Amino acid sequence: MILTVTLNTALDLTYRVPALLPHASHRVSEVTERPGGKGLNVARVLAALGHEVTATGFAGGATGRAVRERLAAVPGVVDALLPVAGATRRTVAVVDERSGDTTQLNEPGPSVGPAEWAAFQRAYGELVASASAVALCGSLPPGVPVGAYAGLIRVARAAGVPVLLDTGGEPLRRGVAARPDIVKPNAEELAELTGSHEPLQATRDARRRGAHAVVASLGPDGLLAVTPEGRWRAAPPARVRGNPTGAGDSAVAGLLSGLADHLPWPDRLARAVALSTATVLAPVAGEFSRTTYENLLPRTRVTSEAGAA
Amino acid sequence: MILTVTLNTALDLTYRVPALLPHASHRVSEVTERPGGKGLNVARVLAALGHEVTATGFAGGATGRAVRERLAAVPGVVDALLPVAGATRRTVAVVDERSGDTTQLNEPGPSVGPAEWAAFQRAYGELVASASAVALCGSLPPGVPVGAYAGLIRVARAAGVPVLLDTGGEPLRRGVAARPDIVKPNAEELAELTGSHEPLQATRDARRRGAHAVVASLGPDGLLAVTPEGRWRAAPPARVRGNPTGAGDSAVAGLLSGLADHLPWPDRLARAVALSTATVLAPVAGEFSRTTYENLLPRTRVTSEAGAA
Numbered sequence: 001m002i003l004t005v006t007l008n009t010a011l012d013l014t015y016r017v018p019a020l021l022p023h024a025s026h027r028v029s030e031v032t033e034r035p036g037g038k039g040l041n042v043a044r045v046l047a048a049l050g051h052e053v054t055a056t057g058f059a060g061g062a063t064g065r066a067v068r069e070r071l072a073a074v075p076g077v078v079d080a081l082l083p084v085a086g087a088t089r090r091t092v093a094v095v096d097e098r099s100g101d102t103t104q105l106n107e108p109g110p111s112v113g114p115a116e117w118a119a120f121q122r123a124y125g126e127l128v129a130s131a132s133a134v135a136l137c138g139s140l141p142p143g144v145p146v147g148a149y150a151g152l153i154r155v156a157r158a159a160g161v162p163v164l165l166d167t168g169g170e171p172l173r174r175g176v177a178a179r180p181d182i183v184k185p186n187a188e189e190l191a192e193l194t195g196s197h198e199p200l201q202a203t204r205d206a207r208r209r210g211a212h213a214v215v216a217s218l219g220p221d222g223l224l225a226v227t228p229e230g231r232w233r234a235a236p237p238a239r240v241r242g243n244p245t246g247a248g249d250s251a252v253a254g255l256l257s258g259l260a261d262h263l264p265w266p267d268r269l270a271r272a273v274a275l276s277t278a279t280v281l282a283p284v285a286g287e288f289s290r291t292t293y294e295n296l297l298p299r300t301r302v303t304s305e306a307g308a309a
Numbered sequence: 310m311i312l313t314v315t316l317n318t319a320l321d322l323t324y325r326v327p328a329l330l331p332h333a334s335h336r337v338s339e340v341t342e343r344p345g346g347k348g349l350n351v352a353r354v355l356a357a358l359g360h361e362v363t364a365t366g367f368a369g370g371a372t373g374r375a376v377r378e379r380l381a382a383v384p385g386v387v388d389a390l391l392p393v394a395g396a397t398r399r400t401v402a403v404v405d406e407r408s409g410d411t412t413q414l415n416e417p418g419p420s421v422g423p424a425e426w427a428a429f430q431r432a433y434g435e436l437v438a439s440a441s442a443v444a445l446c447g448s449l450p451p452g453v454p455v456g457a458y459a460g461l462i463r464v465a466r467a468a469g470v471p472v473l474l475d476t477g478g479e480p481l482r483r484g485v486a487a488r489p490d491i492v493k494p495n496a497e498e499l500a501e502l503t504g505s506h507e508p509l510q511a512t513r514d515a516r517r518r519g520a521h522a523v524v525a526s527l528g529p530d531g532l533l534a535v536t537p538e539g540r541w542r543a544a545p546p547a548r549v550r551g552n553p554t555g556a557g558d559s560a561v562a563g564l565l566s567g568l569a570d571h572l573p574w575p576d577r578l579a580r581a582v583a584l585s586t587a588t589v590l591a592p593v594a595g596e597f598s599r600t601t602y603e604n605l606l607p608r609t610r611v612t613s614e615a616g617a618a
Binding site: 013015017020021024026027028092094101 | 322324326329330331332333334335336337338340371372374375378399401403405408410411412413414415416417
């Protein structure tokens with residue numbers, strides 16, 4: 001199975017309103033609720049592709065119960081979330097029906113105590129032993145040490161299990177130094193890590209800092225991958241417009257799916273780009289259509305780049 | 310005991326953000342959760358004044374469980390909420406820390422089925438028998454017939470229990486015709502009911518439509534009461550600035566508290582205005598300070614108006 005880790009899970013709410021006006025009162029015309037946090041999004045996409053997935057991390061309070069109830073309704077994802085005394089955070093995406101734009105409100109998440117963090121590390125160690133790959137995704141909740149991902153990467157590497165890291169800021173900086181197999185920063189996270197806004201230079205620099213392979217997501221331009229096997233750019237057949245929510249998580253799922261199926265890098269990147277593009281095109285944020293994905297997959301352009309990786 | 314009815318309860322969330330910017334992403338710096346819906350607000354204020362209160366209405370889903378858990382922590386309120394299959398709505402108040410202004414997002418609430426509505430009516434009939442007064446408060450959730458309050462008023466009157474109605478629109482129009490003892494519309498609800506924007510004329514018209522007493526809330530100007538015993542205006546000692554959230558519910562609690570204590574109208578109105586003003590002045594929306602209330606009470610101005618009621 002593939003193991004996804006979401007330390008700061010969320011109950012993702014989407015509110016549709018005719019028009020968002022600051023300081024006014026709004027009647028929400030439509031409410032959707034789904035389990036959220038990057039790792040849970042990755043797990044859902046992997047399950048939709050037919051992989052066995054186990055999702056771990058923390059869930060607590062009434063919102064945590066709601067996350068677990070909704071996760072139980074997703075076929076193919078095994079719930080291995082651990083309890084936390086505080087309540088799982090909510091995120092609220094307010095969609096303005098007039099403009100189509102989204103305003104995002106993110107709660108900070110519950111504080112994780114030392115005993116809760118220790119319990120997670122024990123459970124993670126056991127789960128890693130039967131995993132074919134591990135994804136560590138998203139922000140750290142309050143109370144979890146900033147070097148948390150670095151420690152979890154070392155455990156996976158000691159067990160010989162490939163590990164992907166998708167986070168930003170100091171947790172990314174420390175995590176990269178622990179030599180993960182893949183990191184998937186976006187352009188902003190990559191620039192913050194390396195100080196360079198030039199994607200190729202920044203991607204190479206991220207490898208020098210310890211990551212075996214770096215897959216940078218460049219928004220509508222697709223992916224830039226610098227790996228021990230070579231260097232590639234992967235892009236959708238045409239630039240698309242839509243809702244980018246969850247597109248990065250779908251790219252992570254594509255990379256892991258290809259890794260688990262022992263595909264070469266160009267095929268992994270094609271899956272990542274096709275899934276990510278299908279997610280942008282889907283009417284519901286973070287969802288994707290299987291048909292759109294299968295149509296896009298053979299048309300995704302992956303080009304090898306010359307020069308040293 | 311005093312019975313409060315909240316057919317559309319809510320989990321009220323308050324989010325503090327440094328500044329609300331449409332189409333941006335916001336980290337919420339502080340989250341507060343409380344049980345909401347007008348009738349639950351009234352129940353909480355009555356309990357704080359030392360009255361025995363029973364709160365009925367509907368609660369369902371994870372949000373309904375959260376409402377009940379938090380209601381259980383309020384001393385003096387007996388939870389007689391009935392289950393509903395759908396999930397209780399949330400309301401989100403986004404407070405902009407820069408301007409102090411609030412942007413409100415209200416979910417519509419769960420649909421109530423015919424069997425659930427019938428179960429409520431049975432439970433209400435039993436509760437009314439041991440009530441000293443009844444308050445019917447707030448909007449109707451989807452599925453509850455628009456004449457619902459009119460029916461509940463007739464049941465209370467048949468049992469000889471005084472009944473107060475605080476709602477708007479068509480439920481108010483139908484409710485008034487069922488001859489409630491008191492209605493407490495705000496200026497907007499009163500104008501919608503009567504077609505008149507002149508408070509005294511509109512208040513008299515609302516009485517002619519069936520209400521025994523009409524107490525109109527006129528925002529910072531206080532209350533205008535037209536009753537079988539006379540006509541009064543009641544106002545705070547000075548105009549105050551603050552957050553008006555919950556001020557109307559505190560006024561309802563003051564009226565019911567005075568009714569339950571068999572006070573004459575001027576003393577009921579003084580309680581209503583002092584509680585309402587203390588609520589506007591409180592730092593947390595919908596709360597009030599007992600000390601502020603007790604300081605304001607003797608300084609509230611209640612003046613009798615000449616002429617036929």
